[in-house]
Amino acid sequence: MSEMRSEGAPSLAAWPEIPFEAWRDTCGALHLFTQIVGKYRLARTPWVNHSWHATLYVTPRGLTTSLVPDGPLGVEVVFDFVDQQVIVEATGGRRAAFALGPMSVADFHARVLESLASVGATPDFHGRPNEVPDPIPFRQDTAPRPWDASAVRRFHAALVRIDRVFHQFRTGFLGKVSPVHLFWGSFDLAVTRFSGRPAPLHPGGVPALPDAVTREAYSHEVSSAGFWPGGGPVDAPAFYAYAYPTPEGFASAEVRPAAAYFDTGAGEFILPYEAVRSAPDPEATLLAFLESSYAAAAGLGDWDRLSMDCPTGRPLQPRPL
Template structure:
């Protein structure tokens, strides 16, 4: 029987995970180059769909649009044009440079404009895609397990998102840091962010954190943790945030990251994975909101249910 919350040990597929991250960056750069800017870089992200990840429709040309799907079950990139054409590119072991060439060729063959940056973001000492000739593996089984984990996480994150009336982000995957995230906003402006994120212009970071946030997400591993994990942080972090009583017991504050961390395996092996993850999301948000002086009475509501409109006071 297939695990609903699959085991996705990072060390077993970290090289494939790194390759998939970079392939997402190649595709993400195309969306970034063609899509008008939206607050907090929300225009550049991917979304979980029924077979993997999708860019949604990208405007490319006056009468044309392109959607790029990463089919993580069929292990191919699918480019769909609004004029009815479909192009396919298999996901295989190989180099980032080769993937970049094949993807750009496919875009051009379909009438899209493939011109975009080839410099990776948020990767220290990243190698331009065109020069990254390192041969990388592709573990299809591990990729499929990762996708099935994303489906479960996306579902719980979306449920959590329904309990907030204020400004909230979509549940989306940032290809720079390779994390699935959902963010709530208090409505107040934040102090200017100091920037300093590797390979990311400070002006982008400052715009992303222009307002007070409580943000939660999921990493498959890497970036300071060598295991799949959920995280939650506040910007600006209010006094006492690191000592807050965030639940469940498996959660802890990582001083190096400045974030609360909950190992994915603690959730996966719990008798109630949904409940444990929701407890982490809710308690870490409440810590940020209470210590940060958010107007919780105005901003919050009951979590949504199918076919039940929210009552209007």
């Protein structure tokens, strides 16, 4: 088991290297840790379409639930990857924190419950992971888990850069579009555009996820893109893009850059993170993937692009009419 490292934060200039195999076990622990925190938000927040009420958001220091309504309180839970800690804060000034490091999922779960209770929040939520095979209840997952702090910081540095490009891409659409958010079930940062039309009933079948949740998430036609750190359809960090329902001809559509390919098993276009990181202009390369995969989904799906598409936004420049 690798030990916790204390190297400094990665450079702000370059896109960091984040090879999955080097931090696979830490990534698996972080995935389950985010599920525990995310389930607290899920349990306390009124349902928003497509489960948008349950997600986490990228911050300069890590990830946050944003403000969670909990009785008379507002509560925020933060993963601080700079100082390697979890912080729980409630309105009125009450605060609790504990260090991130090697520990079991059961230990992390207990510390979250203790921290929530100490600030007056409600430490009561669903206690089993979602969207993972053979889920073990958090309280029973007592196996030691490693924690590579340097790898977590590099992962966060990548998320900050990806989040910026996803937000830029999000501005070029006038129709319904999701926030840029991290789904802790599948552990991906994602952004989704909607055609405005209802979709066929989704078949469900996502591991450890009620079909009703999946079907509500895909109740309307989508073109979606996102990023996995690894452990998805490919065992490496990668971007993905898909459409639901998948229009005829989507798999053979021309999607940029040349490193992008259609994965028939996943039913999605895949672009390796390394192809973006090593490109002369990583942001432009990623934006080309987002825009060309959306163009394929919307064009082949006969979306009303004349009324939905618009130029991407620029600071201090109102959208031209």
